[in-house]
Amino acid sequence: MVARQSRSDRRELVRERVFDAVSLTAAVALVATIVLFFLQLFIASRDSRAAFGLPFLWRSEWNPVTEQFGALPMIVGTLITGFGALLVSTPFALGVAIFLADYASKRVAGPVKSLIGLLGGLPSVIFGLWGLFVLVPLVSRFEVWFGHLVGSEALVTAGTTGVGLLSAILLLAIMILPFSASLILESLIVVPAELREGALALGATKWDTIQNIELPYVRRSTVGALVLALGRALGETMAVTMVIGNGIRMPHSLFDPSNTLASAIANQFLEATSPLYISSLIELGLVLFVLAILINVAARMILRRGVET
């Protein structure tokens, strides 16, 4: 004999199905979003792709007047600012993380951690505001001083503005520091205490322990964290836009005004009138999108394998 399904049973079954369907839909939508982004940017940039083809990526002329567009100056600007910021901030990020994990007492570490957390959550435009009114004048003064030092009249005259690659690198370095420092700190505090204590018991100094036990232990997650930080720096928009100076030529020195992929879009998109100009800017966005996805997936791969071993 089969028990008849009561009405409430059936209702429950329907609810179960609906719940499964809704959560599956949301999951599929998330994956579809990435595809949608790519397709939309790909389609919207067709004019520029038709006009310039793949050489768009290594043409170095970006001229809205003659409608000749090549992404190389922006790609170079993006890589210089991104890697420059990573280079400047990494030693400090490591230093702060090691300080908080191994040297600072709880009373010191607590407030410092919340300060770093607070700055990690500050909007990019506020970093840009600070960069524009505090950092850029400092860089400008340095540029003039440096120009006098090497006897370059061009630097002295250019130095009155202070906007350019150097300002962008310094500001980005400050911006990604809270992010990479807290990620490194997270992995440092899960180093097993036995390992650390074992090394100390063998007569190792504190630094010996850090250098030979802790840092090798967190090597993979630190690399992952730095790649993530690099991804952030490459895609950072507002702060860079405000201090990089919207230069459209290939930069020749660190003091030159330049553009990153992101800042070129932010600076020029609303001024762009011709369809080809707009579509070239959208293609810059496409390049940036692909770059960001690749870097993030790579970082996750590194981090995930770090968990397994």
Next chain:
Amino acid sequence: MSGRKVKNGLMSVLVAAAAVLIIAVLLVMMWHIFFSGVRYLNWDFFTKPPAVFGESGGGVFNAIVGTVLITLVASAIGTPFGMFAGIYVAEHEEQRFASAVRLCADALQGVPSIVIGIFGYTFLVARFRSYSALSASIALAFMFIPTTARVTEEVLLLVPSSLKEAAYALGARRSNVIWNVSIKSAASGITSGLLTSMARIAGETAPLLFTAFGSRYVEWNMLRPMSALPLQIYIDASSPYPAQQQQAWSAAFVLILIILLLQYGMRFVISRVLRVKA
């Protein structure tokens, strides 16, 4: 003293110096934002729309309204998608597709905000031929969904399996267990995750540049261009007029207040109302 010990001492000095330098820079930044912001604050600033270009006075009421509206609508759109995607991943943890979804959420979190902005422009603004606050909200929802999904998943995985098994043993179905057991016991974590995501999108500028566009008037209609605090800060900071630049600092201060309120204040209120520990 042996070389080892010298090195130990030297490195501890270096590490401490790095920490002190960074903390000093961060404190100087906070100091600048706080004092430059407070100096020009007055009551008009909160209640009036901007004055005519180049003149002092006026406020950012239009931008405050815009930020609140755009953020709320974006979170309203993003919350169901993000939460259900997170539930899906947490429930099907071992499956291939679930880890693909998780990877996509992680990758989406890393998509630069300007790309989201330009996507919003081509996908919504160009299609409907008008700048609107709604398109800004939808663009921001694309930033809100992946963070919410990841937080929901992480918090759900922390729910003790004994709790869920007890519910299953009582004959509850899966939707029941998720809804009445997992979500409830993870409510505090999910709430604070949602608030953190809201605080994050409230400060975003780049997705708004080509979608919300900005407006000098107090605007309540989501289908029209609207101002927002981050947008106002960017526009004011790029202005040559000192009055505008001062307004940028004050607007930055107000924006930070809103963000802190979302992150810490709301958490407190909600924990009181819902009687959960957030």
